[in-house]
Amino acid sequence: MFSSRDFSLWSILKQCIGKELSKITMPVVFNEPLSFLQRLTEYMEYSYLLDRASQTSDPIERLQYVSAFAVSAISSNWERLGKPFNPLLGETYELDRSELGFRLISEQVSHHPPISAFHIDSPLYKFHGQIYPKLKFWGKSVDIHPKGYVTLELKKFNEVYTWQNVNCCVHNIIVGKLWVEHSGPMEIINHQTKHRAVLNFKQGGWFGKDLHKVEGYIYDPDKKKLKAIWGNWLMGLFSVNAGTYDAHVAAMPSSPPHTPKVNGAGGDAEDASDELPCKSFNSFDLNIPGQITLWQATPRPEDSAKYFSFTLFAMTLNEMMPEMNITLPPTDSRKRPDIRYLEEGKIDEAADAKNRLEEKQRQARKERKKQKGDWQPLWFETVKNQYTGKEEWAYKGDYWERDFSKCGDIF
Numbered sequence: 001m002f003s004s005r006d007f008s009l010w011s012i013l014k015q016c017i018g019k020e021l022s023k024i025t026m027p028v029v030f031n032e033p034l035s036f037l038q039r040l041t042e043y044m045e046y047s048y049l050l051d052r053a054s055q056t057s058d059p060i061e062r063l064q065y066v067s068a069f070a071v072s073a074i075s076s077n078w079e080r081l082g083k084p085f086n087p088l089l090g091e092t093y094e095l096d097r098s099e100l101g102f103r104l105i106s107e108q109v110s111h112h113p114p115i116s117a118f119h120i121d122s123p124l125y126k127f128h129g130q131i132y133p134k135l136k137f138w139g140k141s142v143d144i145h146p147k148g149y150v151t152l153e154l155k156k157f158n159e160v161y162t163w164q165n166v167n168c169c170v171h172n173i174i175v176g177k178l179w180v181e182h183s184g185p186m187e188i189i190n191h192q193t194k195h196r197a198v199l200n201f202k203q204g205g206w207f208g209k210d211l212h213k214v215e216g217y218i219y220d221p222d223k224k225k226l227k228a229i230w231g232n233w234l235m236g237l238f239s240v241n242a243g244t245y246d247a248h249v250a251a252m253p254s255s256p257p258h259t260p261k262v263n264g265a266g267g268d269a270e271d272a273s274d275e276l277p278c279k280s281f282n283s284f285d286l287n288i289p290g291q292i293t294l295w296q297a298t299p300r301p302e303d304s305a306k307y308f309s310f311t312l313f314a315m316t317l318n319e320m321m322p323e324m325n326i327t328l329p330p331t332d333s334r335k336r337p338d339i340r341y342l343e344e345g346k347i348d349e350a351a352d353a354k355n356r357l358e359e360k361q362r363q364a365r366k367e368r369k370k371q372k373g374d375w376q377p378l379w380f381e382t383v384k385n386q387y388t389g390k391e392e393w394a395y396k397g398d399y400w401e402r403d404f405s406k407c408g409d410i411f
């Protein structure tokens, strides 16, 4: 990893207050060596939770595991402060993890606004969706709204679940240590049985008491609370009967008084930046009789901090195995020269390559405009999702036949 300490993020971003960030080009030192398509693949790090959900006959237990999956999908965002590369229009990424039971294909289907579509197949489930990351800069922080629904189909039960990704915020852009927070509600619906999980990602608050905490309930179709789910999005989740949980929490002594920080007068979460997430995690393992652990995060590899804070799963994503040179399409993220250079620590080469690719993309767009042509994604098309009622990008099929003769020359 190259140190970006000598570069001021603020000096670049100060021209952009209140603006959408997808249009500004950032120096490559603020990047991590992955494309956003590869980064999205990290949703699948804990794919075993989907296997587990498909293997239980109790719909409530299924929803518990689907909820754990939805939360686990963002756990790798902790401490990840590099910006993934914006995928080029038509860029694709595949990940064949048949030994884990799934394979994934994703494509950048739109450039302005940026939209990434993905589709994952397993013998047990299908998981697909699209993300429209909207980044907005508000001076002290960057707000990220990863718009778009994701859909999970459990084949054995003919069940469809949908949810929306939770909002994200990067704090301390001007001074201090950058850190990531997820906050807001996440609602996961089983459209067949009408069970719902409503989870709340809490804000750190004044003293960081609730930092990274997730808490919520599973409701039956009549909105009766069945199970409580609680934990922390970076480390793990637990569950127990809702009644037991509520009684336990009500009987808990209120938290010990805190000494307010002298300079911590603001009401926002920045004050919590020194709080150790591990410390607050202990208080989440409430040890309630009958509680079960739904999910626990795998610790980061020892040297992770020197490698963009990647998880082990993330470290595999840009690996180019010898046979891949032949099997991969020319549009696969692993073949992007700028990302590869950054991975190798060659900053100047990475910056040059990134400029060249972006220029090439602009030229191609001009050409299309002249010929009055429209861009057509190769592997996805728009359809209406019957459950969410929203237009979405659906996989057309055929990718794995590996006929890549129609792939554009984008790198």
Ligand SMILES: CC(C)CCC[C@@H](C)[C@H]1CC[C@H]2[C@@H]3CC=C4C[C@@H](O)CC[C@]4(C)[C@H]3CC[C@]12C
Pocket: 009, 030, 039, 074, 077, 080, 081, 082, 083, 084, 131, 133, 135, 142, 144, 146, 165, 166, 168, 170, 178
């Ligand atoms: C310091 C600033 C300017 C650059 C760093 C911004 C980084 C941290 C931002 C840029 C794009 C962001 C991602 C955009 C969309 C998603 C999908 C969502 O489901 C989980 C969060 C996730 C994966 C975001 C994580 C944070 C992210 C990677």
